[in-house]
Amino acid sequence: MTNGPAMQNFQLPGEQTVSLMAISDKEFDLMRGLIYQKFGINLSDEKKSLLVGRLQKILRTEGFQSFDQYYENLLNDKSGRAISKLIDNISTNHTYFNREKAHFEYFRDHALPDVLTRLKREKSTDLRIWCAGCSSGEEPYMLLMLMQEVMGEEYRHFNAGILATDISDRILNTAKQGIYPVERIEALSDQQKRRHFSRCGPEHVQVSEEIRREAVFRRFNLMNDRFPFKKQFHIIFCRNVMIYFDRETRDALVRRFHAATEQGGYLFIGHSETLGREQPLYEYIIPAAYRKR
């Protein structure tokens, strides 16, 4: 155990002094080991102060005297609430509508029409799309808007919709509401804004009920060794999630995605992420988009 609370004082110009509980090297190693083991998130030494900042509120409101004490509590909590609160506070949820828009254009113009053609040939109406690491919901809602645009009336003849998962309960609750600050939809066309959103107070908009009801939001940890899905997906989006994983974790996850994808199905990852040049599982189509061989 480390000694009593170690506090550091921080003061911004014109503001009150705030006391932050400091973390020792040993405590940081324990915390990052646990975070890596549970969520696959790999925190470098540079992320130490970020971690300290993001966890202050929990330490203060729950009365922990040190990170060591907090760590012990995380290990002993059998309810799962403490670990869930931990990920709620450390996950980076940055996202917005039409982010990395070349992917949405490819989805609308190529991937989705290709899958629909195949389904029609097979006389199937079962279209399965998974958005993994969906954060506050902009990505799955964006995909749903495009699906309805492409499919029109035909949409309701399909068993379509989107499975949208994330590790953080807090962010999933935001996603379900579908309420966003106006600037979050800036990258959409006027027609998309008019068709799919309504005003919700002076500075917010809400995604239409017609779109919201088509998204199924679930908590799911991508570190789970086995994916529990009975059928394979035609398209998987997992963008800007693996950026926090090391190579070994990413490669293992990509193998699980591969097993969970239909032959010829698609995988979209973030533009700053890569599957690695030598991997034999997927063929490259456009930057950060791949197809199962």
Ligand SMILES: C[S@@+](CC[C@H](N)C(=O)[O-])C[C@H]1O[C@@H](n2cnc3c(N)ncnc32)[C@H](O)[C@@H]1O
């Ligand atoms: C930066 S957001 C990406 C949002 C969206 N996909 C995009 O590209 O804009 C990353 C999301 O991954 C989630 N995440 C991180 N580790 C995860 C894990 N092990 N399992 C599931 N989701 C995870 C985080 O909670 C966060 O919401």
